[in-house]
Amino acid sequence: MTGIERTAFGVYVHWPFCLSKCPYCDFNSHVRHVAIDEARFARAFAREIETTAARVPGRTVTSIFLGGGTPSLMQPQTVGAILDAIGRHWRVAGDAEVTLEANPTSVEATRFAGYRTAGVNRVSLGVQALDDASLQELGRLHSAREALDAVAVARRAFDRYSFDLIYARPEQTPDMWAGELELAIREAAEHLSLYQLTIEEGTPFFGLHAAGKLKTPDESVARALYDVTQEVCARHGLPAYEISNHARKGAECRHNLVYWRGEEYAGIGPGAHGRLDINSVRHATATEKRPEAWLMRVEANGHGIVSDDGLSREEHADEFLLMGLRLSEGIDPLRYATLAGRPLDPHRIALLREEGAIVVDPDGRVRVTSAGFPVLDAVVADLAA
């Protein structure tokens, strides 16, 4: 035991392939013009799961997340083989949340029933926008109609589903976004992820933006879009439980809560990150990003890990703060003190409270306020100093 209260254990599995590369995306995703040998990848996933489970045995898996890339390009039997391997090497809780990230095309929707049979019980659809001009601009391969049809298939196949939208898109106004959100909320039963468009270095959008050919909303419009997001979602019963994530009460994504609450999780597959507690030390692991290089490493060594850093108490505590303050529920300062070996600085807490950036609940939890969220990085830096 590590002394850390262990209530959840997540397994993240990364499928690194996409049909095409979206111009804004800097995730570890790759396009291949030859067929992917899924059976070979499935064997490598199973092998890496076995090796990881030997390092952190005896855990009960409470959530699994198949992310990407585009996991909905996998055949259902590949997903089944991965889930079976997880079940062979760890105990999986009877009510474990098993999410698969899907792109909302008609072809992918035809596989949803197969995923459900394989053991998936939740899908997260990358809808991104509900108007065709924006979808085209984002380089997406689906139309708004096709996305909504895929949402309808997801609704029939799964009790739980969510979808992603990107806002603060070029030319987007708060009024347009409010209308789009209202439609999204009608279609989303319980959960929505709403991401502000980030211009990531190294992507085609970065070059276009730098050249002045892609104009994103300025700071004040971006702030108005953020405020509209909070207001419309809260009004419809989907308040933010994390900066970019909205859910009805009880419908939060349990897997993502594992990250934000600083729990333990295994990272499986190319470019996956993990956080494992071994001999009372939190380890930050990362695997080889390039899919074929990862495959060869796993076949040779049983795992694709290229970095495995034991975190100092301070580093672990800072990460706990950084992740936990993204949540509307905030953090338990006693847990911070246990991890860091010292409490949060009461003077800094007092100052941030005076500024209205944080509140301290009667039970002691420290939470960022709606005024503090837009400047979260500064708040965290201040508290961690």
Ligand SMILES: C[S@@+](CC[C@H](N)C(=O)[O-])C[C@H]1O[C@@H](n2cnc3c(N)ncnc32)[C@H](O)[C@@H]1O
């Ligand atoms: C790793 S992607 C995988 C989802 C799936 N492949 C898809 O595109 O539908 C997860 C989500 O991150 C979001 N995302 C990716 N790049 C982004 C960016 N530059 N700015 C904001 N959101 C982004 C998108 O909403 C996307 O659905």
Ligand code: SF4
């Ligand atoms: S946004 Fe999704 S589909 Fe597009 S490149 Fe990134 S991971 Fe692939």
